[in-house]
Amino acid sequence: xxxxTVFVMKSKHLELDMKVFVMLxxxxxxxxxxxxxxxxxDGQNIFDDKLSYKGVTWGVSEAYDENPELPEVVIVAIETSxxxxxxxxxxxxxxxSDVGLPEYGDESVGGKTDEYLSFITKELKPYIDERYRTFKxxxxxxxxxxxxGGVCSTYAAIKYTDYFSRFGCVSNAYYVIQDQLEELAKNxxxxxxxxxxxxxxxxxxxRDIESEQYIESNRRMYEIFKNKMNNDLLKxxxxxxxxxxxxxxxxxxxxxxxxxxxx
Numbered sequence: 471x472x473x474x475t476v477f478v479m480k481s482k483h484l485e486l487d488m489k490v491f492v493m494l495x496x497x498x499x500x501x502x503x504x505x506x507x508x509x510x511x512d513g514q515n516i517f518d519d520k521l522s523y524k525g526v527t528w529g530v531s532e533a534y535d536e537n538p539e540l541p542e543v544v545i546v547a548i549e550t551s552x553x554x555x556x557x558x559x560x561x562x563x564x565x566x567s568d569v570g571l572p573e574y575g576d577e578s579v580g581g582k583t584d585e586y587l588s589f590i591t592k593e594l595k596p597y598i599d600e601r602y603r604t605f606k607x608x609x610x611x612x613x614x615x616x617x618x619g620g621v622c623s624t625y626a627a628i629k630y631t632d633y634f635s636r637f638g639c640v641s642n643a644y645y646v647i648q649d650q651l652e653e654l655a656k657n658x659x660x661x662x663x664x665x666x667x668x669x670x671x672x673x674x675x676x677r678d679i680e681s682e683q684y685i686e687s688n689r690r691m692y693e694i695f696k697n698k699m700n701n702d703l704l705k706x707x708x709x710x711x712x713x714x715x716x717x718x719x720x721x722x723x724x725x726x727x728x729x730x731x732x733x
Contacts, residue, residue, distance in 0.1 A: 473531065474517050474545075479597065483588040484558075489549040490594065491517055493531060494602070495542035504603045506543045506731060509590060509634075511559060511615035511622060513547030515716050522716060523551075529720040537724045541731035543612075544604055548590065550619070553579075558586035559618035561625045562647045569646045570680075580647070583622055591633040609664055612730050614638030616719050621651070624668075624691065628654050631662035636730045638667045640722065641674055641714050645687040652694060660698040665730045667705045668692055669722065671712020705729055 474493040481488050491513045495505055514521045516528050530547075534540055550558050560580030567576040590613075599606045613623045613634045620642035627637040644651055660666075670688035675681045685708060692706040712718050 479594060481589045481593055483585050483593065484582075486554070488589065488594070489513065491545075491547040491549075492598070492602075493517065493545040493547075495544065496534065496538075497542060498544075498603070502603070504605050506541070506610040506612065507595075507598060507604050508543045508545050508612045508614060508636075508638075508727070508730070509595075510545060510547040510613075511550050511619035512555075513549040514551050516545075516547040524715055526716045527720070528716055528723055530723060533720070533724050533727075540724055540727055543727070543731060544598070544602055546594070546598055548594070550586075556580055556618060557582040559583060559615070559622040560647060561622065562650045564646050566646075583625055586622070587626060587630055591630065595633065608633055608635045608662065610635075612636035612638065612665075614640070614726070614730070616640040617643045617714065620644075620668075621647070624651070625654070627660070627663055627666055628658040631659075635662055635664040637663065637665070638726045638730055640667075640669055640719055640726070641671060641684075641712070642668065642688050642691070643684070644691055645683050648687055648690070652690060655691060655694045658698070660695065663699060663703065664733070665703055665705075666695060666699065667707075667726050667729050668695070669707040669709055669712070669726075671709040671714065671718060673711055674714040 474491050476491050479488050516530050519527050556579045561583035563578045563581035565578050566574035611634050613626050615623045620639035623637045623639045670684050674684040
């Protein structure tokens with residue numbers, strides 16, 4: 471059974487109404503324990519197939535039903551859909567035409583990630599921490615997403631470790647801002663990061679050349695982080711035959727959560 475609640479928060483930083491989904495651990499109402507928190511992008515794709523982009527979700531609630539040994543965390547999933555998605559999740563402006571994807575338009579997009587992360591850290595997180603029994607510190611707070619959501623989570627690992635210390639970055643579409651993101655990563659202090667998970671599938675695109683671009687792009691980011699972090703805190707996976715959709719990410723979710731929260 472899918473047990474989650476939904477609310478809408480009016481964001482001052484974004485000047486938008488933000489839809490948020492919250493799933494509590496199964497033991498939450500049977501104890502007085504406090505729990506870590508996992509914030510996830512693309513909340514519309516996390517729990518409910520009817521809301522999901524392709525009609526299939528990450529299956530997060532099912533993952534906990536099928537794997538009761540998974541770390542118990544409060545999961546907070548933020549809807550990032552439509553035109554807002556790229557603006558919120560890609561921290562630097564770019565043009566799809568400039569990265570070989572003119573079919574997605576020729577206007578500048580992206581560049582509003584700081585406003586989006588300010589919404590999470592300064593509006594949403596205080597509300598969640600006040601309403602639920604959560605561990606409030608960065609060491610117990612994670613951020614996770616796929617594709618551009620992985621880009622956003624990586625950017626947060628570089629710049630927002632005062633709020634988060636665990637980062638799940640899945641099927642990352644780094645290549646749209648590769649050079650700028652690499653420069654940020656090279657200059658980043660990663661000493662506060664408790665866990666950083668990166669992955670990429672070998673079939674992220676139906677076009678072989680773009681799939682290769684995905685792999686090389688992710689490998690380059692991993693090489694930067696590898697020189698900045700202890701090996702046991704960093705994990706990079708190349709997923710054989712991994713494609714770019716929720717069904718693929720659903721299969722990886724349990725392992726990622728185990729890595730992020732099992733120290």
